[in-house]
Amino acid sequence: MDFSSFLTSLATWFVVFFLLMIVFVLASRRPGNYVVYYPNRILKGLEPIEYNTRNPFSWIKEALTSTEPEVIDMSGVDTAVYFVFLSTVLGILVVSGIILLPCLPLSVTDNGGMKQTTSEEKQTTSEGVDELDKFSMANITAKSSRLWGFFIACYWVSIVTLVLLWKAYNHVVRLRSEAFKSPDAKPEQYAIVVRDIPPHPLDQTRKKRVDYYFKGIYPEAFYRSMIVTDNKEEPKRGCRMYNDFDPVNKIWEELEGYKKKLARAEAMYEGSKTTAKPEGTKPTNKTGFLGLIGKKVDSIDYYNEKINELVAKLENEQKVTLREKQQDAALVFFSNRLVAASAAQNLHAQMVDTWSVIEAPEPGQLIWPNLKIKYFHRELRRYLVYAIVALTIFLFMIPITFISAVATLDNLEKHLPFIKPIVERNFLKSVLEAYLPQLVLHSFVALLPKFLLYLSKLEGIPTENQAIRAASGKYFYFNVIDFYIGVTIGGTLFQSLKKIDENPKNTVSLLAESIPGNATFFLTYVALKFSVGYGLELSRLVPLIIYHLKRKYLCKTEAELKDVWSPGDLGYGTRIPSQMLIFTIVLCYSVIAPVIIPFGALYFGLGWLVMRNQALKVYVPSYETYGRMWPHIHNRILASLILHQITMFGYFGVQQFYYTPLLIPLPILSLVYGFVCAKKFYPAFRHQALEVAATADDVLKEAPNMELIFRSFIPPSLSSEKIDDDQVEDALSRLSRSASFV
Amino acid sequence: MDFSSFLTSLATWFVVFFLLMIVFVLASRRPGNYVVYYPNRILKGLEPIEYNTRNPFSWIKEALTSTEPEVIDMSGVDTAVYFVFLSTVLGILVVSGIILLPCLPLSVTDNGGMKQTTSEEKQTTSEGVDELDKFSMANITAKSSRLWGFFIACYWVSIVTLVLLWKAYNHVVRLRSEAFKSPDAKPEQYAIVVRDIPPHPLDQTRKKRVDYYFKGIYPEAFYRSMIVTDNKEEPKRGCRMYNDFDPVNKIWEELEGYKKKLARAEAMYEGSKTTAKPEGTKPTNKTGFLGLIGKKVDSIDYYNEKINELVAKLENEQKVTLREKQQDAALVFFSNRLVAASAAQNLHAQMVDTWSVIEAPEPGQLIWPNLKIKYFHRELRRYLVYAIVALTIFLFMIPITFISAVATLDNLEKHLPFIKPIVERNFLKSVLEAYLPQLVLHSFVALLPKFLLYLSKLEGIPTENQAIRAASGKYFYFNVIDFYIGVTIGGTLFQSLKKIDENPKNTVSLLAESIPGNATFFLTYVALKFSVGYGLELSRLVPLIIYHLKRKYLCKTEAELKDVWSPGDLGYGTRIPSQMLIFTIVLCYSVIAPVIIPFGALYFGLGWLVMRNQALKVYVPSYETYGRMWPHIHNRILASLILHQITMFGYFGVQQFYYTPLLIPLPILSLVYGFVCAKKFYPAFRHQALEVAATADDVLKEAPNMELIFRSFIPPSLSSEKIDDDQVEDALSRLSRSASFV
Structure with missing residues (x-):
């Protein structure tokens, strides 16, 4: 790609971003769109807009003036930690830039990269060398003493990163402990999850065994236990006795579906009562496949009938489930937070594979089917999944390197000569050259997250x-290994297969050599992510269109409409890894081509601004982990830094810098630093420190309503207004003997 | 060494053992020796001999009929676990022998080893090849299908080892939990050790801070705290203020020394009052260097005066220490075991490097000076010590391989021609050839344990x-790496330097090739350990002689005499690693030269018998860890197994066996097994399981005397009848402000 095509693409992206921002400013002012642009505020019962101002940039002012406690208030600690991530990364780039940008003249005023190539090499690389390379280390004469400047920059970047990371970790730990000290009693603070309950003797029910066990250890604080049941499992084949029963979750979903349909039918009926036709039209539907075939019936009557049928069936099935589908896992409730926090970290049984405990998550966050998986089974699954992920990463690399190599226009021309006339037009060529590889890359990226989440759940988490955290971690390694390393090396591999055949090199120096050639590619990538990504994010163009379409043509009830505009959460699982990828790219290029720094800083700076707006006004967090994702983020930033350090080591080697071995202490320093952080900070994320829980109990004014806490953990498919609490208790204790033989 | 010299040395050792056993049988019957042969029974207040029988082998019967509870009763859980180790190892060897010994005919009836050597090689190796090699795999023709027999034996040995280890681990876990459930309240079960106490605010004493912190978290169970002081540190140079004061430990030791001398002088005075001279002779001594120069004084008066002086000084110094030498560590006492067990495993502070807790050991087992070392300082020290140990292991290898190579007679003859006439005599040659390398080896081994213990304490444990456990672990690796691998490879290296120059090999195949040539060396080593080791152990010849000599010429008081016959503990620290070395050798040779198996079995079988006698009647345990050393032993047995598996892999390769790669699953299986064991069993050794502590509290009849428990942890140099408890408390809380500026 030459310089002009690069500038063209940059300009394109900025125009796109500008247009999307105008859409945002215009659309967000119309009260009809408030549910799209201010759902978080609306759901919290606040006015959508605080001051009805005409200033189109007021959102920027509001984002900039918002404080951390406000963010925690509106969106929780996790979101605040996400902003710690953004501002730390931004800080690293900005502070690194202080030393890095003054290095630019060192390379611009040298022409070593050109001189040094032999005439034969010049011919092959001349297509790759363009004006942009002037801004990179590739332009420096080999062995030049100018390299000292970049050498110092290397150390500077590493030190800045480590110092800022240390500060950020301290900050997050403080955020976390302050959140725990909050006087509001949260249900999850009073419960622990117990797994691997050992087989119970025949003369005792499973519930009694759990109660007896924990009452023995915590005689005063023990409140009650809830045995986990299997709400999802289909009856086994050949087990005829159960063939009539659907699992309780399925019945409940069916019931909820019919309830929604009924509401919809009733709304349609009401809507049809016009003044011209006051009796209205009763909606009808067909009972067969997808409502397309079968008998035509009155919808309201039909749904009512179905609902009554299912309610009875559900009640029956709930009893059966509570009685006969108990699993070897339970929730145990304590009447005070300190004991619960202590219980969640204690070793209860001599053998680890029995009575293993963890802190309870928020109600609704438990994956019930995973709770029953036994200790060693879980371990085995984990390693199996790791192996699958490693294999997938490896297999993905093949198409990606291949495509990224072929997808450059020069190569396409070679392989598909008929596109030559199109491609030769200058403007089109520039645009295509910028778009094509990106498009390929993005389509690959889009496929992954769901698959990784599925794999992570398979682990038995x-x-x-x-x-989500586990999937996000895997996604990061996918991004870095496949997209960053794969694209970098892959591109070079195909462009200069001959060169490599002549003198085979190891991966590090190969990576180092490939880097300058790919700088523009990644610059474009950052710009695309920045403009289209944040543009769409801020303007909410897609949700806006969907909302208006559905409101007009599909939705009949308020509940349905709310489903449409409900914003969901920030989606850390995919958001953080893709931002981490950008950070990794910028960090790895920072010293080689410092010109990338302003782009990176712009990306994260504007990202901070846009996301601040979205966090305050749009997204509604669906769970709260008190910043538990920070150790993941921290380790991955560190991994990026080490990748940067290794790349630089290789690159200085390629530049024949004599003092390259002086860079070896850097990755070692990073590893030691990571080890120290893991020792110092991590335990506070794995367990809740007792001093924090003790403070929380102290400030608590009144005793919590344990009954409410207990009920909040009952899954919706098992909770019912009709089955009151005594019955649940009763059913639990009337556990039939047969359950232990399943 | 030829076959006859091997038989000679074997015969010698058996004669030695037989003689020592006769000494034991004769000497142990004389009542005057009871304190040497039955000290454990005497100290426990039992009759030395239960049935006064004339049968010289009654001790064997008693050892064989003793049960595990009896051992626990007489010598504690640690000793019982030590016997689990001995019987597991014995079991592994005996059960392995079932398949291994039938393999012997496979090698004896083949002559492949001879045929395959070329004439030139034969000449060089002919000295090494002797009749014993007929019993080893070296005698098998390369690629022979007879190797399948040994291949199966390999799998058999591994499976037997893993199965028996699994059983043993289960057994030890049961022993441990049963011991914890015992109704006797032990002081250490009510206390935890707190380290890394953060700096206290100026308006609060350190003790108040600790009390406040733990009272906040355990409001009901908290009893009291004890701040750790520095009782050992010399006053710093230049710190004149303190120059008059010796550290409290030193004063106390001096005081105890004078008390002993006084008792001795008084006893001498009493002894001199004969009927002929009823007034007696007052003992005198000189006050100068070592009592040899200086003024002559009346001993009794002089010592009394000194004691009075020191008592006053000690009292004063105790107060100073309690007030001004407080460290950032404390003992915290709880009024029930469950809370103490829970507190020892909880995370108390957000940051791991503050308020870190561990279970309290038995009183007197704490190393006070190590408690004050800060978290990261400890970590650093640990890795530093590991590095030093690795370096020492490496450096030790040089003299050992050299000496073991030179110390064979053939080499000595070459280097020191003048010994030739002596050495050529046949009998002498046999004996020397057996002794010499052993002697060299043993003198090296003897130097190590103290050094390793010193290093382990440096770690900040x-x-x-x-x-002791840490030192013992290091000692094992020393033994295996330096003595086993070093001797094996070293011997071969020097014997066949030329050979190796021709075709350099990797370590594994080098080790494998060297093994058969060293079989007789190690056989002799096992026999020596067995005869002299157990012979001296059982006969207690050295303590017996020392006891009688001191009783006659030195000891004047009962206390002095008791010091002489006090047997000490079993000394796991050095005993287990050297027995592990024997096991490693036998295991590694088991398949290659199965003839070693009976020797190994005899060693551990007789070892069990002798040690059982010693545990029941002689040694007095000095501490109780409830089998905490088992995970160490387990891991080291596993390490031996893996070494065996790798050696076998190499050796089958040397024998050109086509199916050698089929052995690869074995070390992998062992590693997975080790990982599973660590996950399943180890946590119960790191922490005390709460279910166990809960049971223990249930069976406890009366509340423990917390005052006694508290006082038992006060070190002897600080406890005094005069400073009563209130004063201690008072001194602790009257902590001067200056302490925080030290």
């Missing part, structure tokens, strides 16, 4: 948010 | 018994 007990809570939703932990599964 | 908080308790004596943990330091």
Whole structure:
């Protein structure tokens, strides 16, 4: 790509971003769109707009003046930690820039990169060398003493990163402990999850065994236990006795579906009562496949009938489930937070594979089907999943390197000669050259997250948010290994296959050599992510269109409409890894081509601004982990730093800098630093420190309503207004003997 | 060494053992020796001999009929676990032998080893090849299908080892939890050790801070705290203020020394009052260097005067210490075991490097000076010590391989021609050839344990018994790496330097090739350990002689005499690693030269018998860790197994066996097994399971005397009849402000 095509693409992206911002400013002012632009405020019962101002940039002012406690208030500690991530990364780039940008003249005023190539090499690389390379280390004469400048910059970047990370970790730990000290009693603080309950003797029910066990250890604080049941499992084949029963979750989903349909039918009926036709039209539907075939019936009557049927069935099934589908896992409730916090970290049984405990997550975050998986089974699954992920990463690399290499226009021309006339037009060529590889890359990226989340749940992880974190971690390694390393090396591999055949090199120096050639590619990538990504994010163009379409043509009830505008959460699971990828790219290029720094800083600076707006006004967090994702983020920033350090080591080697070995202390320093952080900070994320829980109990004014806490953990498919609490208790204790033989 | 010299040395050792056993049988019957042969029974207040029988083998019967509860009763859980180790190892060897010994004919009836050597090689190796090699795999023709027999034996040995280890681990876990459930309240079960106390605010004393912190978290169970002081540190140079004061430990030791001398002088005075001279002779001594120069004084008066002086000084110094030498560590006492057990495993502070807790060891087992070392300082020290140990292991290898190579007679003859006439005599040659390398080896081994214990304490380990375990672990690796691998490879290296120059090999195949040539060396080593080791152990010849000599010429008082016959503890720290070395050798040779198996079985079988006698009647345990050393032993047995598996892999390769890669699953299986065991069993050794503590509290009849428990942890140099408890408390809380500026 030459310089002009690069500038063209940059300009394009900025125009796109500008247009989307105008959309945002205009659309967000219309009260009809408030539910799209201010759902978080509306759901919290606040006025959508505080001051009805005509200033189109007031959102920027509001974002900039918002404080951390406000963010925690509106969106929780997790969001605040997310902003710690953004501002730390921004800080690293900005402070690094102080030394890095003054290095630019060192490379611009040298022409070593050109001189040094032999005439034969010049011919092959001349297409790749363009004006942008003037801004990178590739332009420096080999062995030049100008390299000292970049050498110092290397150390500077590493030190800045480590110092800022240390500060950020301290900050997050403080945020976390302050949140725990809050006087509001949260249900999850009073409960622990117990897994691997050992087989109970025949003369005792499972519930009694759990109660007896925990009452023995915590005689005063023990409140009650809830045995986990299997609400999802289909009856086994050949087990005829159960063939009539659907699992309780399925019945409940069906029931909820019919309830929604009924509400919709009633709304349609009301809507049809016009003045011209006051009796209205009763809606009808067909009972067969997808409502397309079968008998035509009156919808309201039909749904009512179905609902009554299912309610009876559900009640029956709930009893059966509570009685016969108990699993070897339970929730145990304590009447004070200190004991619960202590219980969640204690070793209860001699053998680890029995009575293993973890802190309870928020109600609704438990993955019930995973709770029953036994200790060693879980371990095995985990390693199996790791192996699958490693294999997938490896297999993904093949198409990606191939595509990224082929997808450059020069190569396409070679392979598909008929596109030559189109491609030769200058403007089109520039645009295509910028778009094509990006498009390929993005389509690949889009496929992954769901798959990784599925894999993470397979591991037997007990809570939703932990599964998201696990998937997010895997996604990061995918991003870095496949997209960053794969694209960098892959592109070079195909462009200069001959060169490599002549003198085979190891991966590090190969990576180092490939980097300058890919700088523009990644610059474009950052710009695309920045403009289209944040543009769409801020303007909410897609939700806006969907909302208006559905409101007009589909939705009949208020509940349905709310479903449409409900914003969901920030989606850390995919958001953080893709921002981490950008950070990794910028960090790895920071010293080689410092010109990338302003782009990176712009990306994270504007990102902070846009996301601040979205966090305060749009997204509604669906869970709260008190910043538990920070250690993940921290480790991955560190991994990026080490990748940067190794790349630089290789790159200085390629530049034949004699003092390259002086860079070896850097990755070692990073590893030691990571080890120290893991030792110092991590335990506070794995367990809740007792001093914090003790403070929380002290400030608590009144005793919590344990009954409410207990009920909040009952899954919706098992809770019912009709089955009152005594019955649940009763059913639990009337556990039939047969359950132990399943 | 040829076959006859091997048989000679074997015969010698058996004669030695037989003679020592006769000494034991004869000497142990004389009542005057009871204190040497039955000190454990005497100290426990039992009759030395239960049935006064004339049967010289009654001790064997008693050892064989003793049960595990009896051992626990007489010598504690640690000793019982030591016997689990001995019987597991014995079991592994005996059960392995079932398949291994039938393999012997496979090698004896083949002559492949001879045929395959070329004439040139034969000449060089002919000295090494002797009749014993007929019993080893070296005698098998390369690629022979007879190797399948040994291949199966390999799998058999591994499976037997893993199965028996699993059983043993289960057994030890049961022993441990049963011991914890015992109704006797032990002081250490009510206390925890707190380290890394953060700096206290100026308006609060350190003790108040600790009390406030733990009272806040355990409002009901908290009893009291004890701040750790520095009782050992010399006053700093230049700090004139303190120059008059010796550290409290030193004063106390001096005081105790004078008390002993006084008792001795008084006894001498009493002894001199014969009927002929009823007034007696007052003993005198000189006050100068070592009592040899200086003024002659009346001993009794002089010592009394000194004692009075020191008592006053001690009292004063105790107060100073309690007030001004407080460290950032404390003992915290709880009024019930459950809370103490829970507190020892909880995370108390947000940051791990503050308020870190561990279970309290038995009183007297704490290493006070190590308690004050800060968290990261400890970590650093640990890695530093590991590095030093690794370096020492490496450096030790050089002299050992050299000596073991030179110390064979053939080499000595070459280097020191003048010994030739002596050496050529046949009998002498046999004996020397057996002795010499052993002697060299043993003198090296003897130097190590103290050094390793010193290093382990440097790590900052908080308790004596943990330091012993750490030293013992290091000692094992020393043994295996330096003595086993070093001797094996070293011997071959020097014997066949030329050979190796021709075709350099990797370590594994080098080790494998060297093994058969060293079989007789190690056989002799096992026999020596067995005869002299157990012979001396059982006969207690050295303590017996020392006892009688001292009784006659030195000891004047009962206390002095008791010091002489006090047997000490079993000394796991050095005993287990050297027995592990024997096991490693036998295991590694088991398949290659199965003839070693009976020797190994005899060693551990007789070892069990002799040690059982010693545990029941002689040694007095000095601490109790409830089998905490088992995970160490387990891991080291596993390490031996893996070494065996790798050696076998190499050796089958040397024998050109086509199916050698089929052995690869074995070390992998062992590693997975080790990982599973660590996950399943280890936590119960790191922490005390709450269910166990809860049971213990249930069976406890009366509340423990917390005052006694508290006082038992006060070190002897600080406890005094005069400073009563209130004063201690008072001194602790009257902590001067200056302490915080030290």
